Amino acid sequence: MVGDPALSASRTAPLRFNLNSFLLALSTMLDFVESDLLGVASNHGRRVAYITARLIERAGLSDAEIFDAVALALLHDNGLTEALLTSSALPVNVERMRHAENLTAHCEIGEHNLAAFPFLTEVRGAIKHHHEQYDGQGFFGLAGEDIPLAARIIGFADYVDLLFDFSTPDQANREKIADAVAGMRSQAFSPRNCDLFDEIAAKPAFWLDLQDDFIDQALKERVPDIWQELSWDRILEISRVFSRIVDCKSQFTQRHSSGLEEKAARMAEFYQFDHETNIKVRIAASLHDIGKLAIPNSILDKPDRLTPFEFRKMQEHTYYTRRCLERIEGFADITEWAANHHERLDGSGYPLGLTAGRLDFNSRLMACLDIYQALTEERPYRRSLPHREAMAILRPQAEDGLLEKGIVADLDQVFAPPA
Ligand SMILES: [Fe+2]
Ligand SMILES: [Fe+2]
Ligand SMILES: [Fe+2]
Ligand SMILES: [Fe+2]
Known part of the structure; x- marks a missing residue:
């Protein structure tokens, strides 16, 4: 894994x-x-x-x-x-x-x-x-x-x-x-x-x-063929330019990618990932919704419920995330972690409908974190949910076999506000 x-x-x-x-x-x-x-x-x-x-x-x-x-x-x-x-x-x-x-x-x-x-x-x-x-x-x-x-x-x-x-x-x-x-x-x-x-x-x-x-x-x-040796930390800095572009594309999700990256960093610390894995998970988090750049603002900015057609269009974003990131040399695992964030362990996710055997630990982590981040961030049409309410939504999804139970429990431990 x-x-x-x-x-x-x-x-x-x-x-x-x-x-x-x-x-x-x-x-x-x-x-x-x-x-x-x-x-x-x-x-x-x-x-x-x-x-x-x-x-x-x-x-x-x-x-x-x-x-x-x-x-x-x-x-x-x-x-x-x-x-x-x-x-x-x-x-x-x-x-x-x-x-x-x-x-x-x-x-x-x-x-x-x-x-x-x-x-x-x-x-x-x-x-x-x-x-x-x-x-x-x-x-x-x-x-x-x-x-x-x-x-x-x-x-x-x-x-x-x-x-x-x-x-x-x-x-x-x-x-x-x-x-x-x-x-x-x-x-x-x-x-x-x-x-x-x-x-x-x-x-x-x-x-x-x-x-x-x-x-x-x-x-x-x-283009002249010029290669440089860059640290993963530096690549994370470069990736943030693109996560800002994504976050700014819609007024509804202005802190989504940066917020997810911060939470991915907290979990990487919690799991004591080695330095390279820690930074790669954060790069995946910061670029996970890069495919949203291919989704029209008429859908991203719609304050009302999406029609089934619009919802299917919105779901395409992770396909684009994969197609974009898989072209980058050295990004094979980052591509998986970023592009699998809407996949579910029981195969009910999208865009590929992958099942547990194809979803590695960090893909599962990204899926849990993405939901937690979305629920706990402010949206123009609703307040941000407190930790307790977010967990009340995540836990049943883990019980039903969509999300990794152990990771959901770990999120509860790491992000619970001090008593
Ligand atoms: Fe210009
Ligand atoms: Fe231009
Ligand atoms: Fe997404
Ligand atoms: Fe997301």
């Missing part, structure tokens, strides 16, 4: 980590956010990253600079959900979503969120200034060469992908886009970026690479 305290070995070796393959896995989820909030086509982040890579390699920069620029491009709007959640400047309706990118806060929050990232080069200002315009008409009024180079290039890639439809690589569409880019020369875009774009856009492969069927492979080919 993975994570069983009796069996856990003392392993603290760092992970051989490729930030961009990690981000490519998670960017499928980030792209769902942009599709849902801004109504842009799928694969937006990948196309922005691909165009960025092509421009920046053409600009003669180093592999490390290309690598970082791709990472930043994949993450350029990481501050969007938090800016939207914390802003009162826009009315609460669907239109508000559409204007989320007009909030300058998403640039500042996005920049701040990435402080813990293991970038290889100096990247300050790249996210903060991705909405600057060459003529100084952007969010913070920087102009020309004062805009950091990566911000100029990511901003260019972002803007052209938002403005134009790259899904039709025919000649007429290519010419339309090339003309429009030329029309914004020295206004939104730097002359240098327009020239570089002309060069790369002259090749048919550029347009074909941007198609949904090929963008993944095309982007991977453009």
Whole structure:
């Protein structure tokens, strides 16, 4: 049983980590956010990253600079959900979503969120200034060469992908886009970026690479293969950026992932997991609902009871969690613990309907903790339940063979308020 305290070995070796393959896995989820909030086509982040890579390699920069620029491009709007959640400047309706990118806060929050990232080069200002315009008409009024180079290039890639439809690589569409880019020369875009774009856009492969069927492979080919040794603690810090994005996506669950991570840490201490297992359980907790980024806000934010159709849609989130995390090297057990949190020992859970024999100790722990966390957190439509009432809901589920009895009893011991 993975994570069983009796069996856990003392392993603290760092992970051989490729930030961009990690981000490519998670960017499928980030792209769902942009599709849902801004109504842009799928694969937006990948196309922005691909165009960025092509421009920046053409600009003669180093592999490390290309690598970082791709990472930043994949993450350029990481501050969007938090800016939207914390802003009162826009009315609460669907239109508000559409204007989320007009909030300058998403640039500042996005920049701040990435402080813990293991970038290889100096990247300050790249996210903060991705909405600057060459003529100084952007969010913070920087102009020309004062805009950091990566911000100029990511901003260019972002803007052209938002403005134009790259899904039709025919000649007429290519010419339309090339003309429009030329029309914004020295206004939104730097002359240098327009020239570089002309060069790369002259090749048919550029347009074909941007198609949904090929963008993944095309982007991977453009990213230099750079690996770093990172501690699991550092990977936990990076993972928290994504749990914040998830928590901020819905006003109803603002502290859910971070709260679950805290409780997972308490249980990991209680079970005396070795350091690596302790941190991996916390990473799994912080990313367990990453698949919710693929669920529309119309469902996540619905204050009333979900219809059966909406409920089935909501249930898909753990499928997406699995599909996202399983792509990350070294995350095999984290994927299981995170993606199994709605499975039940009797096979009545989802999305796979796994039974006891397929659910290891930490998967069972995550299932119990997720329910406990949800019940004890404040929701706009109900108060948080005190420990006693939460346990009164958990215990019968353990009695009925859905949850691990021993873990439910341990939760009662660890989280009971002092008498
Ligand atoms: Fe943006
Ligand atoms: Fe964008
Ligand atoms: Fe969940
Ligand atoms: Fe959850």
